[in-house]
Amino acid sequence: MIGPSIRREWSWALRGFLVLLLTGAYLALDRGGNAYLQRLAILFLINLMLVVSLNLFTGFTGVFSLGHIGFMALGAYASAILTLPVNQKAVNLPDLPAPLASIALPFLPALILGGLVAAIVALLIGIPVLRLSGHFVAVATLGFLVITRVVLINAEAFTRGTRTFTGVPPFTTMGWAAMWALLNVYIAWRLKHSPLGLRLIAARDDPWAAKSVGVSIGQMRLLAFGISAFFTGIAGGLWAHFLTAFSPNAFYFSKTFEIIVMMIVGGMGSVTGSILGTLLVMAATEALRNLEPGLAVGSLTIGPLYGLSQIGLAVLLMLLMTFRRQGLLGDHELRFEAIAERLERWLTRRKTALEAPRVRKADPELKEG
Amino acid sequence: MDGPAVLELRNLEAAYGAIRALHGLSLTLGPGEVVALLGPNGAGKTTTLRVISGLLRPVRGQVLYRGDEITGRPPATIARLGIIQCPEGRQIFKNLTVRENLILGGYRLRDPARERRNLERALDLFPMLKERLHHPAGLLSGGQQQMLAIARALMADPEVLLLDEPSLGLAPRVVEEVFEALAQLKAQGLTMLIVEQNAEKALEIADRAYVLEAGRLVLADAAHRLRENPDLIRIYLGR
Amino acid sequence: MQALSSPEFWIQQLINALGLGSQYALMAVGLAMVFGVMRLINFAHGTVMMASAYIGLLLLQQGMPFPLVALGAIAGAAALGVLMERIAYRPVRGAPDVVLLLNSFAVAVLLENVAILLFSPRSRPFPMPEVLTRVFHPGGNLFLPSIHLWAFGGALLALGGLGLFVTRTRLGLAMRAAAENPTAAQLLGIEIGKVTVLAFAIGSAMAGLAVLFWTAHVGTINPGMGFEPVLKAFVACVIGGFGTIPGAVLGGYLLGALEIALQGLLPAGVVGYRDALVYGILILILLVRPGGVLGYLEAERV
Numbered sequence: 031m032i033g034p035s036i037r038r039e040w041s042w043a044l045r046g047f048l049v050l051l052l053t054g055a056y057l058a059l060d061r062g063g064n065a066y067l068q069r070l071a072i073l074f075l076i077n078l079m080l081v082v083s084l085n086l087f088t089g090f091t092g093v094f095s096l097g098h099i100g101f102m103a104l105g106a107y108a109s110a111i112l113t114l115p116v117n118q119k120a121v122n123l124p125d126l127p128a129p130l131a132s133i134a135l136p137f138l139p140a141l142i143l144g145g146l147v148a149a150i151v152a153l154l155i156g157i158p159v160l161r162l163s164g165h166f167v168a169v170a171t172l173g174f175l176v177i178t179r180v181v182l183i184n185a186e187a188f189t190r191g192t193r194t195f196t197g198v199p200p201f202t203t204m205g206w207a208a209m210w211a212l213l214n215v216y217i218a219w220r221l222k223h224s225p226l227g228l229r230l231i232a233a234r235d236d237p238w239a240a241k242s243v244g245v246s247i248g249q250m251r252l253l254a255f256g257i258s259a260f261f262t263g264i265a266g267g268l269w270a271h272f273l274t275a276f277s278p279n280a281f282y283f284s285k286t287f288e289i290i291v292m293m294i295v296g297g298m299g300s301v302t303g304s305i306l307g308t309l310l311v312m313a314a315t316e317a318l319r320n321l322e323p324g325l326a327v328g329s330l331t332i333g334p335l336y337g338l339s340q341i342g343l344a345v346l347l348m349l350l351m352t353f354r355r356q357g358l359l360g361d362h363e364l365r366f367e368a369i370a371e372r373l374e375r376w377l378t379r380r381k382t383a384l385e386a387p388r389v390r391k392a393d394p395e396l397k398e399g
Numbered sequence: 400m401d402g403p404a405v406l407e408l409r410n411l412e413a414a415y416g417a418i419r420a421l422h423g424l425s426l427t428l429g430p431g432e433v434v435a436l437l438g439p440n441g442a443g444k445t446t447t448l449r450v451i452s453g454l455l456r457p458v459r460g461q462v463l464y465r466g467d468e469i470t471g472r473p474p475a476t477i478a479r480l481g482i483i484q485c486p487e488g489r490q491i492f493k494n495l496t497v498r499e500n501l502i503l504g505g506y507r508l509r510d511p512a513r514e515r516r517n518l519e520r521a522l523d524l525f526p527m528l529k530e531r532l533h534h535p536a537g538l539l540s541g542g543q544q545q546m547l548a549i550a551r552a553l554m555a556d557p558e559v560l561l562l563d564e565p566s567l568g569l570a571p572r573v574v575e576e577v578f579e580a581l582a583q584l585k586a587q588g589l590t591m592l593i594v595e596q597n598a599e600k601a602l603e604i605a606d607r608a609y610v611l612e613a614g615r616l617v618l619a620d621a622a623h624r625l626r627e628n629p630d631l632i633r634i635y636l637g638r
Numbered sequence: 639m640q641a642l643s644s645p646e647f648w649i650q651q652l653i654n655a656l657g658l659g660s661q662y663a664l665m666a667v668g669l670a671m672v673f674g675v676m677r678l679i680n681f682a683h684g685t686v687m688m689a690s691a692y693i694g695l696l697l698l699q700q701g702m703p704f705p706l707v708a709l710g711a712i713a714g715a716a717a718l719g720v721l722m723e724r725i726a727y728r729p730v731r732g733a734p735d736v737v738l739l740l741n742s743f744a745v746a747v748l749l750e751n752v753a754i755l756l757f758s759p760r761s762r763p764f765p766m767p768e769v770l771t772r773v774f775h776p777g778g779n780l781f782l783p784s785i786h787l788w789a790f791g792g793a794l795l796a797l798g799g800l801g802l803f804v805t806r807t808r809l810g811l812a813m814r815a816a817a818e819n820p821t822a823a824q825l826l827g828i829e830i831g832k833v834t835v836l837a838f839a840i841g842s843a844m845a846g847l848a849v850l851f852w853t854a855h856v857g858t859i860n861p862g863m864g865f866e867p868v869l870k871a872f873v874a875c876v877i878g879g880f881g882t883i884p885g886a887v888l889g890g891y892l893l894g895a896l897e898i899a900l901q902g903l904l905p906a907g908v909v910g911y912r913d914a915l916v917y918g919i920l921i922l923i924l925l926v927r928p929g930g931v932l933g934y935l936e937a938e939r940v
Binding site: 452454473474475478479483484486490491492493494495499502503504506507509551555 | 805812814815818822823824825827828829882
Binding site: 162169283355 | 729
């Protein structure tokens with residue numbers, strides 16, 4: 031039998047393999063030059079941040095935030111306003127107040143400020159709203175999403191209202207996206223296994239018991255909310271500097287729905303689940319989106335099929351809610367040790383099947399009657 | 400007990416997820432009998448009633464009503480057969496008026512004439528409800544709510560009345576009133592199965608009783624004999 | 639902006655508020671009924687309205703006379719509601735709140751995108767008969783869109799009928815009982831399944847009626863038109879008293895009055911933020927008095 035020490039070696043080997051794989055993929059995409067795949071990769075990383083951050087809050091606390099994309103919007107607009115070159119600002123945002131109109135920041139500070147704006151707003155609205163529960167907090171956060179949209183549409187001096195916000199410098203590269211995504215995943219992971227995370231999860235699973243231990247759930251939730259909003263804002267900034275043009279419509283219900291489905295597919299509360307969930311859902315929606323212009327079946331052309339990807343998401347969510355609410359991983363994590371164990375078992379089973387001597391069937395007369 | 404059993408439970412086993420609540424309970428209830436189901440908290444008494452009424456499907460065992468199996472049927476179906484439960488905690492409709500609660504009691508009958516008759520009969524039995532007919536039921540006192548719950552159950556012309564902890568949370572004087580009403584019902588020939596923690600009151604009115612402990616039947620006897628049974632006193636330390 | 643002192647102004651605002659409030663009340667009632675029997679916030683309520691509008695348009699294009707078109711749209715809404723309950727909600731009955739909420743989102747997104755698939759995302763005009771769109775002009779600055787009067791009349795009839803139904807009929811009482819305490823209701827022989835279907839059917843029909851007035855007001859329909867009404871319906875429910883029919887009706891009229899008041903009283907630069915203020919008030923109410931004006935329900939604080 032293969033012992034635990036070999037299992038550990040295996041899991042380290044797997045880790046190494048994964049690092050190599052990822053680095054290889056990164057280099058291939060970055061240098062390789064397939065623009066479509068590069069684009070998908072960057073979108074994947076940004077979506078990953080959105081999902082992991084949402085899961086960091088909703089998954090760990092059990093509180094459903096339907097307004098998270100509002101934070102994405104704040105981060106996007108804030109960072110874009112900050113990086114927009116001054117002469118561009120004069121054209122696009124003529125009514126922008128003086129201190130903002132005359133500065134143009136580099137990418138990193140703008141991103142971080144965008145994230146901070148999101149985080150501060152989160153803390154402000156979190157203080158009252160997070161005291162609610164169940165569907166009330168879900169609807170209150172949805173209210174926040176709507177309010178954000180209305181504000182964005184009306185604050186024309188800052189946002190150009192419903193008109194497209196253009197001219198954002200294309201600062202987002204795969205490197206930036208990968209770096210932030212990695213940081214986000216790392217922080218989510220550490221948080222989950224930290225005392226704060228454990229307490230949040232305990233409170234989620236049994237709110238009354240957790241209360242009796244004197245744990246200040248409210249403050250911890252607020253902290254998680256703030257951290258989650260920060261990274262969501264960063265993701266928004268990355269997104270803004272990737273697409274370079276956007277309007278408030280991008281930060282409304284369809285994006286919210288997309289992120290929620292990704293989170294549920296992976297498993298609420300699972301960081302690795304979010305990675306898998308985002309990957310799978312993006313693959314599925316890309317496939318469906320490619321069908322949207324229409325498809326040819328034999329001599330028939332069916333299409334265009336607008337909205338097919340959203341229909342796919344909706345059906346997927348309904349199936350999950352009916353048959354597998356925990357998604358892929360529930361709130362467990364995919365661990366290298368577990369994979370190593372599975373591999374080991376699979377390999378030894380094949381090995382023993384080949385090498386073991388054939389066992390004679392038990393002689394019925396020898397058995398005790 | 401004369402005549403075939405109205406209600407019979409055979410080897411009932413019930414569980415809530417992984418937690419076993421009943422381990423093979425068997426009991427019978429004959430026509431016109433009042434049987435008490437006693438035992439400490441968590442013994443499985445309420446579980447038994449839930450199984451009978453179809454709110455909980457047993458893992459194993461059967462519930463028979465006049466010889467027919469009704470195990471696992473939906474609760475509304477069982478109620479329509481005439482097996483009416485007065486659940487634990489009264490469970491009256493607080494936002495509806497007393498009258499509306501009573502009308503709903505007669506839901507299974509679908510007969511306005513019978514409904515009127517039953518309403519009169521219920522109000523005769525519980526005159527304090529008459530004065531509060533149009534009050535929201537939530538404003539009644541605990542004792543009045545219990546009377547309402549029983550009256551509401553009576554509206555359905557029950558074949559069997561199941562009562563879950565009728566004395567729960569009520570002052571002793573009010574408990575007296577409730578059990579007086581139950582005694583009247585017994586005198587009218589109503590078959591009843593009463594789950595109670597207050598063994599003393601229950602044994603006063605019951606013909607027979609079963610005692611449960613941790614989901615198992617530990618005693619079964621005529622009520623008057625059980626009252627003197629030392630084991631019963633042990634089980635009910637201090638009651 | 640008209641002079642605040644003129645009686646015309648106030649009559650105008652009153653008519654507008656009654657018209658808008660009637661629409662909101664009809665929409666909110668459907669939401670409240672479904673929440674009552676299933677503890678479900680039915681986000682697909684808005685998409686049912688949208689589907690009803692499209693059904694109406696299709697019937698209109700077949701050349702049917704308008705009263706039949708209206709009936710058809712309302713019946714279509716009711717049928718869709720029943721179908722939704724069967725396929726999307728019954729399988730997850732009893733699940734945690736979150737599951738129900740997510741499922742209702744999924745249904746809403748599904749229906750909206752199916753409509754986009756079938757009808758394209760563009761807005762389409764919905765020609766209404768003149769009798770609905772006429773605007774009376776008694777003089778001066780007073781404009782009375784007849785649609786508001788129709789909405790008010792329609793709401794009066796529909797809600798009055800509903801009120802009688804839930805207080806005078808056994809089935810209506812059964813529905814209220816099932817909404818309040820499903821276990822006790824079952825123990826009395828009330829079949830929760832049937833009552834639920836009824837709640838969906840009636841609630842959706844009410845919404846179908848509301849959307850007729852909404853469409854007459856807006857003039858066009860598009861697949862995304864259901865989203866705003868369902869949010870407004872939700873706000874109305876919370877304001878009035880969540881989960882109850884009287885609460886929904888009261889909330890609908892209060893919301894209508896609130897919106898008209900804000901629209902009329904806010905200065906020009908700020909009036910675009912009206913909706914933000916309305917949702918802000920929603921959040922405020924959830925925090926301060928979650929039971930709404932009628933105060934039925936206490937939102938759990940953790």
